[in-house]
Amino acid sequence: MDSGVINRIKTGVKGLDSMVGGGLPEGSQILFLGSPGAGKTLLSLEILYHNARLEVPSTFITSEERKDALINNIKNAFYSFDDYEDYINSKMIQINHKALIEGFKSRENFEKFISDCISDIQANKSKIAVFDSISSLRPIMEDDRTFTRSITYMTEALRDIGVTSILTYEINQSISNRDPLSIGLYSTSMFDGIIVLSMNRNEGATQYAIEVTKLRNSSHKLSSLPYQITDSGFDVLSD
Numbered sequence: 524m525d526s527g528v529i530n531r532i533k534t535g536v537k538g539l540d541s542m543v544g545g546g547l548p549e550g551s552q553i554l555f556l557g558s559p560g561a562g563k564t565l566l567s568l569e570i571l572y573h574n575a576r577l578e579v580p581s582t583f584i585t586s587e588e589r590k591d592a593l594i595n596n597i598k599n600a601f602y603s604f605d606d607y608e609d610y611i612n613s614k615m616i617q618i619n620h621k622a623l624i625e626g627f628k629s630r631e632n633f634e635k636f637i638s639d640c641i642s643d644i645q646a647n648k649s650k651i652a653v654f655d656s657i658s659s660l661r662p663i664m665e666d667d668r669t670f671t672r673s674i675t676y677m678t679e680a681l682r683d684i685g686v687t688s689i690l691t692y693e694i695n696q697s698i699s700n701r702d703p704l705s706i707g708l709y710s711t712s713m714f715d716g717i718i719v720l721s722m723n724r725n726e727g728a729t730q731y732a733i734e735v736t737k738l739r740n741s742s743h744k745l746s747s748l749p750y751q752i753t754d755s756g757f758d759v760l761s762d
């Protein structure tokens with residue numbers, strides 16, 4: 524059971540807070556693992572939106588999409604959140620695009636990249652940070668060991684400043700395999716939580732499912748639940 528002393532960041536997403544035991548434990552580092560198109564980016568952005576409405580500031584660091592493209596995606600996907608851009612303009616949700624090409628030529632550059640991210644996060648006193656995605660770091664690391672070490676370095680830096688973090692990671696194989704090495708990591712112990720988003724094609728229809736694989740300090744649900752992506756956000760259907 525929850526001891527009650529842990530503060531939780533509400534996701535605000537329909538059906539998700541009850542799934543994670545009331546919210547994401549404050550100061551934790553959470554991995555959003557999922558197949559391409561399963562909704563990792565949009566789910567992260569929706570969580571930031573609900574928190575922005577409660578005046579909880581956040582930073583979204585993207586190595587994937589440029590800021591203007593991302594804003595367009597948000598507008599198209601979350602048609603009902605018509606004030607989303609206002610929160611971006613007021614920096615309640617700070618969106619920063621970081622090109623990775625320069626940042627990874629050496630160890631020092633990686634450390635500088637992380638310290639730049641930390642400065643960004645601290646600039647608007649963010650309580651939540653999203654890094655979308657860590658998959659983009661993989662090709663610039665020589666091997667799984669270096670990748671594991673780099674991600675650990677990153678989660679430790681985030682832990683030091685007490686920010687609740689979401690790191691997205693794209694996987695292409697079936698999520699039934701729980702061996703960390705199958706996703707290129709020697710261990711996943713640097714993450715306090717792992718949430719898996721999967722997408723299955725069944726008789727021509729796409730079915731989405733979400734599962735909390737682990738979440739420290741939380742009595743989270745163990746079952747996988749279906750979800751829908753609608754223009755007013757995600758909807759996790761409870762059992």
Ligand SMILES: Nc1ncnc2c1ncn2[C@@H]1O[C@H](COP(=O)(O)OP(=O)(O)OP(=O)(O)O)[C@@H](O)[C@H]1O
Nearest residue numbers: 558559560561562563564565566600693752753754
């Ligand atoms: N308004 C909407 N209604 C239903 N589905 C939508 C809507 N907007 C977007 N989607 C779905 O969401 C998917 C994109 O989600 P998102 O970009 O968050 O996925 P992702 O997991 O981040 O993917 P990637 O691995 O490519 O980064 C689209 O492929 C589309 O199927």
Ligand SMILES: [Mg+2]
Nearest residue numbers: 563564587655
């Ligand atoms: Mg994405």
